[in-house]
Amino acid sequence: MSRPGVLLDRDGTIIVDHGYVGSVDRVEFIPGSIEAIAALNAAGIPVAVVTNQAGVARGYYDIDDVHQVHKHMIAELARKDAHVDVWLFCPYHPDGKIAAFARTSADRKPAPGMALAAAEALDLDLTSSWVVGDAECDIGLAAAVGAQPLYVGPPDTTRDGVRSFPDLAHAADYILTCRTVPTQPRDTPMRFPTHRFDSADAYGGAYVTELDRAVRSVDRAQLGRAAEILDNAYRDDRAVFACGNGGSASIANHLQCDHVKGVRNGTDLTTRVYSLSTNIETLSAIANDHGYERVFEYQLQSHARPGDVLVAISSSGGSPNIVRALEWASAKGMPTIALTGFDGGAARRLATASIHVNAHNYGIIEDAHQACMHLLAQYVRQSRMAADVVASQTF
Known part of the structure; x- marks a missing residue:
């Protein structure tokens, strides 16, 4: 049986968003974030990281740099008995300068690609899962797959219909308190689109992903x-x-x-x-x-x-x-x-x-x-x- 899980944004949610964090020396964990992940682990809730890494497409760093950052984060998490079950990132951006990555992608949030990959890898029921992040694309991702969005960021930031928390630690406390989220009935049609797209190619990628889901x-x-x-x-x-x-x-x-x-x-x-x-x-x-x-x-x-x-x-x-x-x-x-x-x-x-x-x-x-x-x-x-x-x- 599929199970609920937590999909976490990286920059601004687990670590401080210094702007295109592409090297180990720029990694700064947000206070309480490692402990929050450890608490989710202890409760048996699968955790995945889903992060847009347009810095690769823009030429600020390369794929190996992303892996090195994640390797460092894995080691730091392990020091406090925490772990992430699946690490997923999207290096593509339509305005990129590196030709190999200068395109739209169904993996780039808010498109659902990474969430669907996490669900397949961890056997998740996305409609009973949470997406935690600090940006509109995270909220959009949740809407795209029927998950519950949880916003983390400044306490004065409000979004209609979205629960807000100052940081991941408070969001994790909420998840552990409720443990389950109200799920859509299996027959409830999923809406598309759930937000405005700024380019036809981005819309096309999301459309194809939704069509695939609908046929299935x-x-x-x-x-x-x-x-x-x-x-x-x-x-x-x-x-x-x-x-x-x-x-x-x-x-x-x-x-x-x-x-x-x-x-x-x-x-x-x-x-x-x-x-x-x-x-x-x-x-x-x-x-x-x-x-x-x-x-x-x-x-x-x-x-x-x-x-x-x-x-x-x-x-x-x-x-x-x-x-x-x-x-x-x-x-x-x-x-x-x-x-x-x-x-x-x-x-x-x-x-x-x-x-x-x-x-x-x-x-x-x-x-x-x-x-x-x-x-x-x-x-x-x-x-x-x-x-x-x-x-x-x-x-």
């Missing part, structure tokens, strides 16, 4: 169930209908393309797949005469038969026309697949197979839905090929 949140058992529904439909010559609004409509249309044309390449499949989102004349006529909430249900009443399949795509999962279509399909004996995001809405509960993306950003959710649509098409396609033929095909 999908229940693979539900993907397997959806694949089985589609495979059975194609085997039995059943029709598959897809629908969605806005960006989800484009995914429904793309699904028709990939599940009709794509799956035929190198297989014996001739599927019958239709997007209910593609005919503007039909959509507008139904919406005008019967209401937009019936645009998909009305088409199903004309075209669908028991045993056919409905794939409903909705980021919110609550669009009335999506919910009505799912309800009608279920009542008529049609297996249903829902691709949802946010909290999943009614669509998540109604579907036979629920492919839910735990995210709170339309772009992230739609990108993840598109990936799921593609992988289902490709899975069905390759499953109809001889094992020795798959590697020779282009997917």
